Amino acid sequence: MADYNYSAFSSADYDFTTASGPAVGAKAPDIEVTTLSGVKRRLLEFDGDFLVLELGSITCPLFQTRRKAMAAMDAIYPNVASAVLYVREAHPGIDIPNHDGFEQKQACAQRLAEVDGETREILVDDFDGSGHRAFGGMPNAVFIINRNGCVVFRAAWNNPKVTKSALDALIAGRPATTKNYFRPATPKIAVQTLRKAGKGAAVDFFKSLPALVWQNVVKRNLRVLFNRPQPVAPDMTC
Template sequence: MSDYNYTEFKTEAYDLDQFRGPMPGQKAPDFTLHTADWIDQRLLDFDGDFLVLEMGSLTCPLFQGRRNGMADLMARFPNATFRVLYVREAHPGANIPAHKTAEDKFACATSLRNDHEGRQILIDDADGTAHQAYGGYPNSVFILNRQGCVLWFTDWNNTNAVEKALTQLSQGRPASAKALFKPVPPWVALRTLFRGGKGATADFFAGLPTLIWKNLLKRNWRILTGRGNGVAPDSSC
């Protein structure tokens, strides 16, 4: 077992200055994963025009705070397939600790499914091979086409930006939506951290100044002032 499944959250676990996942215009990595029913599922085998893939876990406040919005998008865009890749616990605690085995990961993914998650949940191995290939962030989102090409991504989910990107792609246009980092309401964050148990809240607040500086300020300025190149929805990589 690698140190991928950290037992205490620290900002050093993430490179918050440089996202290392696949970029728009690049080929998305494919993996054979498992569903919560232990059924094999190829990541890039889907029925819709697009695959909307979100990283998430029980202890990620951002993921939990975006779930209702993503459910609304799934209803509004029947031409897209929506999936969650269950990753390591973002803020493990005494109640929901870091995964030590594949069975631990399956148990958490099953809990998420039983908590009215309507998207298909895919589970990768205990060391997060697929997650790390997609950048290793706790709540990133990728939109892929049937050719396995990354059309749009955000390292932190912003449902308004996902909606705009899907609208543009569904209309046959490149996606140019800029996804600013937006914190979830404090009560959503605290509810999620309390669910994780003792240690999760303290670890989160210890890293909060760094998260504010690198995500809310530094990253958002970079997004606002940057220029992205859109990728056509029918692109091949």
């Protein structure tokens, strides 16, 4: 992540093979975030038994594909906090370019709420991506954090069905051990997202598509198949 706010996407900007960020059972980074109203606070200052934290941006097709299911999930768990950590643009283009300052990043996060209709709380990472890096740097990772600030479920790529299954288990007092297989973005939403980003976004995406398929659909899913999730107690301390 030498050039964190890259102007053109490349699969080389991400490490798809190494699991980084807080592991299951570890303390979640209590990063400083900014709300859409401009108030700064700590991430772990949340109300509820758990926090479901999804990383995303308006130019990320995977994030856009998951939003409807995640919003529906948020609506049925009154004792669970749900938030989006707004990170760098996954696929910047001429119309939605890479951020050149925090104000532009804040404006993109505002657009996610006002134009795209995101209903969950949106927390904006700092310009240099300190929080994004602390949580592993993937564009659409998801973490479930308990009241003690411990990570009790994590996935490098969000799969809403698996995230919901994990949350159901945790609420019921069981460890979240459901395997999280990578699922591609919906083609229609992917095209809409890249088109909205503007010229350059689609070209960069499709140039890296073979590497993305190999690293995630094939290699990552094989690792998930043969690995056993680590069980931790929902109310663990760390």
